[in-house]
Amino acid sequence: MTGAQERQKTTYREAIRQAIREALKRDDRVFLMGEDVGRYGGCYAVTKGLLQEFGEERIRDTPLSESAFVGAGIGAAMAGMRPIVEIMTVNFSLLALDQIVNNAATIPHMSGGQFAVPLVIRMATGAGRQLAAQHSHSLEGWYAHIPGLKVVAPATLADARGMLWSALLDPNPVLIFEHVNLYNMEGELEADAGPVPLAGAVVRRPGRDLSVITYGASLHKSLAAAEQLAATGIEAEVIDLRSLRPLDDEAIIASVARTRRALIVDEGWRSGGISAEICARVAEQAFYDLDAPPARLCGAEVPIPYPKHLEDAAIPQVDTIRAAALELVRPQGRTA
Amino acid sequence: MTAKPHLDRNHARHLLGQMLRIRRFEEKCAELYTQQKIRGFLHLYIGEEANAVGVVGALSADDSIVATYREHGHALARGIPMGPLMAEMYGKSTGTSRGRGGSMHIFDRSTRFYGGNAIVGGGLPLAVGLGLAEKMRKGSGVAACLFGEGAVAEGEFHESLNLAAVWKLPVLFVCENNLYAMGSAVERTESETDIHRKAEAYRIDSHRVDGMDVVAVEATTRKALERIRAGAGPQFLECMTYRFRAHSMFDSQLYRDKSEVERWKERDPIERFGEWAVACGLLHREDIVELENKAAAEVDAAVAFADEGSWEPVTDLCRYTLMDAVPT
Ligand SMILES: Cc1ncc(C[n+]2csc(CCOP(=O)(O)OP(=O)(O)O)c2C)c(N)n1
Numbered sequence: 001m002t003g004a005q006e007r008q009k010t011t012y013r014e015a016i017r018q019a020i021r022e023a024l025k026r027d028d029r030v031f032l033m034g035e036d037v038g039r040y041g042g043c044y045a046v047t048k049g050l051l052q053e054f055g056e057e058r059i060r061d062t063p064l065s066e067s068a069f070v071g072a073g074i075g076a077a078m079a080g081m082r083p084i085v086e087i088m089t090v091n092f093s094l095l096a097l098d099q100i101v102n103n104a105a106t107i108p109h110m111s112g113g114q115f116a117v118p119l120v121i122r123m124a125t126g127a128g129r130q131l132a133a134q135h136s137h138s139l140e141g142w143y144a145h146i147p148g149l150k151v152v153a154p155a156t157l158a159d160a161r162g163m164l165w166s167a168l169l170d171p172n173p174v175l176i177f178e179h180v181n182l183y184n185m186e187g188e189l190e191a192d193a194g195p196v197p198l199a200g201a202v203v204r205r206p207g208r209d210l211s212v213i214t215y216g217a218s219l220h221k222s223l224a225a226a227e228q229l230a231a232t233g234i235e236a237e238v239i240d241l242r243s244l245r246p247l248d249d250e251a252i253i254a255s256v257a258r259t260r261r262a263l264i265v266d267e268g269w270r271s272g273g274i275s276a277e278i279c280a281r282v283a284e285q286a287f288y289d290l291d292a293p294p295a296r297l298c299g300a301e302v303p304i305p306y307p308k309h310l311e312d313a314a315i316p317q318v319d320t321i322r323a324a325a326l327e328l329v330r331p332q333g334r335t336a
Numbered sequence: 337m338t339a340k341p342h343l344d345r346n347h348a349r350h351l352l353g354q355m356l357r358i359r360r361f362e363e364k365c366a367e368l369y370t371q372q373k374i375r376g377f378l379h380l381y382i383g384e385e386a387n388a389v390g391v392v393g394a395l396s397a398d399d400s401i402v403a404t405y406r407e408h409g410h411a412l413a414r415g416i417p418m419g420p421l422m423a424e425m426y427g428k429s430t431g432t433s434r435g436r437g438g439s440m441h442i443f444d445r446s447t448r449f450y451g452g453n454a455i456v457g458g459g460l461p462l463a464v465g466l467g468l469a470e471k472m473r474k475g476s477g478v479a480a481c482l483f484g485e486g487a488v489a490e491g492e493f494h495e496s497l498n499l500a501a502v503w504k505l506p507v508l509f510v511c512e513n514n515l516y517a518m519g520s521a522v523e524r525t526e527s528e529t530d531i532h533r534k535a536e537a538y539r540i541d542s543h544r545v546d547g548m549d550v551v552a553v554e555a556t557t558r559k560a561l562e563r564i565r566a567g568a569g570p571q572f573l574e575c576m577t578y579r580f581r582a583h584s585m586f587d588s589q590l591y592r593d594k595s596e597v598e599r600w601k602e603r604d605p606i607e608r609f610g611e612w613a614v615a616c617g618l619l620h621r622e623d624i625v626e627l628e629n630k631a632a633a634e635v636d637a638a639v640a641f642a643d644e645g646s647w648e649p650v651t652d653l654c655r656y657t658l659m660d661a662v663p664t
């Protein structure tokens with residue numbers, strides 16, 4: 001064999017679908033359930049065609065009962081199955097919060113290790129489709145607060161495909177957050193792309209002047225901002241967290257120690273958010289390496305509004321990321 | 337009292353013996369609570385034993401159970417050994433969950449006991465999932481889910497009944513209606529106080545049974561299990577019962593009349609069944625004495641086991657928060 005793997009043009013959406021399809025073929029304990037995952041094909045069309053391929057037993061349309069079907073996923077996982085539960089969006093997952101936080105995250109511990117909950121829950125997150133305040137929030141940081149859960153946010157095609165694979169192999173409940181703006185993202189993927197570990201941040205662009213620490217759809221905006229910054233002579237290192245729980249302290253601190261400046265970019269709100277946690281860890285572990293206070297660019301403290309210009313203004317964008325980076329490296333009133 | 341032909345001397349001894357074990361175990365727990373060996377919340381089942389013995393006793397080994405924080409009776413009826421159960425009440429590492437759960441969170445993998453759940457209504461979706469797994473694997477097991485009438489007001493109750501019915505899952509829903517959720521009488525919180533009628537609204541076969549009569553509970557459960565195993569989908573039992581003690585260890589019981597409690601105590605499931613069995617010649621007085629002695633000895637041994645147990649090392653504090661592997 002040559003090193004040249006066959007590469008296929010595909011999308012983020014199709015990469016997830018492919019991962020689900022492979023899982024269903026590989027392991028007969030795997031099944032998918034959620035609202036409109038079957039006949040409708042998934043509210044974001046991720047699961048289109050799977051019902052026809054795998055049948056109603058394994059592609060299960062559920063009633064509008066987030067708590068019951070998430071809890072049923074937990075029960076089935078405890079009984080030895082490997083369910084993939086789809087929740088339409090993170091806002092609706094709040095109706096299943098009891099099951100996720102009080103059962104999935106606690107039962108292994110409360111049972112003294114007698115029961116594991118090998119469950120995968122996928123859901124859409126984030127703003128950018130003008131869906132207003134009940135369909136656009138970024139609450140993944142909330143879930144990252146909870147011991148007993150793993151929380152990942154794949155931002156690339158390879159991660160979308162490979163992290164679902166790893167999530168199904170993991171003995172713990174794994175929450176996968178898929179940013180709504182990524183589903184249509186195109187790219188190439190190796191035909192036999194393999195699993196991607198659930199933990200471990202990665203440097204998506206190396207740079208020496210600051211570390212931009214981000215995840216999900218903000219990764220791509222951060223990369224675009226870094227490209228523009230490079231034209232002005234500023235080299236931003238862009239870190240893709242991939243996992244929000246656990247956080248990869250080592251990778252974050254190693255990068256910040258090199259660049260001596262940290263900018264955290266997060267669509268979620270600033271107050272009490274995952275960005276605050278990252279900031280705190282940078283301050284705790286890299287304080288003496290820093291040339292400037294850690295900076296954050298977060299979602300505005302407002303329910304996400306409907307009109308395009310306000311929605312855009314509510315979350316980090318390429319130009320605001322670039323401006324925040326510039327301010328961190330060459331503070332106004334000071335020249336570099 | 338419903339007489340059943342299969343109720344021979346051995347079985348009568350078994351039923352009475354189980355109820356006595358539970359009663360004496362919990363009386364001892366109350367004592368240990370005042371000695372501060374058991375802490376936290378302690379929800380006693382005293383008065384309701386006929387339900388655990390009747391329902392759980394009718395299950396087979398491949399059935400599974402989801403219960404509430406008032407689950408000591410169900411755990412004992414299921415065959416979880418009393419020593420580790422008592423050690424769990426203490427919080428000792430020799431307890432069923434290595435002490436991490438306590439009285440409200442009894443789990444036992446080997447008997448398919450999927451927990452005492454302390455979120456009212458929180459166990460119902462789990463039972464639906466256990467039933468789903470069983471059905472998908474074409475097993476013959478039933479998931480039995482026990483909960484109080486307070487859970488009926490929760491959304492999870494309705495979601496779970498509907499889902500189990502739509503998917504025709506092998507789930508036995510058992511509502512232990514003791515008429516109160518803490519201090520809230522059912523007629524003050526439910527627009528429809530005939531709880532089993534709610535299950536009928538989901539087209540689930542539903543029966544009300546005298547939960548102070550162990551034989552009736554057992555017979556009704558057996559029939560419901562037969563229907564589930566024949567593929568009829570979920571079944572629902574409403575067991576009319578009463579707790580003789582406070583909701584948790586102590587409350588001033590301002591919400592009910594002493595006379596009401598006394599009236600229910602006249603229907604004590606243990607005394608009633610014992611007297612009846614003696615009267616109709618199924619049991620001798622000596623049987624009862626012997627069962628009492630056995631229960632007392634078992635409780636003493638369980639207390640000794642719990643007293644002797646060690647504590648989990650603090651260095652293991654975070655253990656089992658994330659699992660390294662799925663236990664098999
Ligand atoms: C979701 C939730 N709300 C409130 C409570 C507090 N609480 C614990 S037990 C209880 C009463 C439940 O009554 P019921 O379901 O009838 O069971 P019983 O205690 O009578 O056995 C309440 C309100 C809780 N544990 N969970």
Ligand SMILES: [Mg+2]
Nearest residue numbers: 484485516517
């Ligand atoms: Mg009650």
